[in-house]
Amino acid sequence: MAETRRKPGPRRTLTEQEILDAALALLDTGGTGAASIRRIAAAVGVAPNAVYTYFPDRAAVDRALVDRILAEVTETDPGDGCWWGRAEALAADLRRHLIAHPGVIPLMLGGSMDGPHSLRLNERLREPLAAGGLDPASAVRGTYLLMVFVLGSVALEVAGGAPAGDEQFRWGLDRVLAGLAAEAKPN
């Protein structure tokens, strides 16, 4: 996913990016099950097994897909408000990006979320918590709690068995942040 090879073969007709683009388009239009290896291959115009030149297996495609979405999120500017407002902005933006690609949610919750952009996002979420007066250990746990909340919210929301909506999300987020604030040192 990271190394840039310089000696193609007879013809490198594809890029990892093109494959992920096609997969994401299928996921967004056809739902979770639509992004099969075979359909992705058809979309980019190669035989199914040609995909295995770029990714070792299906799970690798899923992981790359998740990391691709998280990459967009890490570009967010949390603004210059208080720590509470910055945390809110980041969480709301994460939710927005995930809701935009509902088919990716099951992949996130199924996989390990250990890609580079996942780690970067964690750091970004931790910053406001540390600034809010949480000691380092609590900031790490608080970041994890925020991820649990956002992912859980979005999962239940896209599954459809929820009242959900912006309002419920904001309410829950504020309750979580209030709970974290209670843990913070007065500073």
Place this chain on the structure above:
Amino acid sequence: MAETRRKPGPRRTLTEQEILDAALALLDTGGTGAASIRRIAAAVGVAPNAVYTYFPDRAAVDRALVDRILAEVTETDPGDGCWWGRAEALAADLRRHLIAHPGVIPLMLGGSMDGPHSLRLNERLREPLAAGGLDPASAVRGTYLLMVFVLGSVALEVAGGAPAGDEQFRWGLDRVLAGLAAEAKPN
């Protein structure tokens, strides 16, 4: 799932329960993908399509499976402690039951969680929140928040990309309850 038919056919060799038992056993031993219709059928000794006599499709089996797990949870006695302690006990017990059947988690997050025992569990979780001084609307939202937290925690935990563990769960749960307590009327 609910109606009890009284006129079998030539031979009713199976029960919905037996099918669900087999499915759960496959899920627990072989992981999420192991409970295919074909494998379930093989486990109970019928042809694959015989399962469709009992359930209309795969999704119905999944829903019944989820509700079966939640049925166990609704039997929990939250004890006679304070509202905080009762909420903790119920949430921890829900987590325990889910962790015991990791393969069911993706089914819960994928489906709508609208079975009868799901509703019952919601009521049970709402009780301590209402007792703690949350007005009815906030108690409903708080219950949803608790479900989001528990399901999100368990999903990330079984996916493996998490530090997780009892301690992290308890810490997060206490932060959420603290946030809810801050919302409560002094009463």
Place this chain on the structure above:
DNA sequence: ACCTGAACACCGTTCAAGT
């Protein structure tokens, strides 16, 4: 009403072969 055998349209993945 319940079950079977056979089939259909799918999967992910592997292997041998071509360039």
Place this chain on the structure above:
DNA sequence: ACCTGAACACCGTTCAAGT
């Protein structure tokens, strides 16, 4: 190195037929 065609072992689901 990259791609193809063919195959393998799976899926969920349907249909006609037997009892």
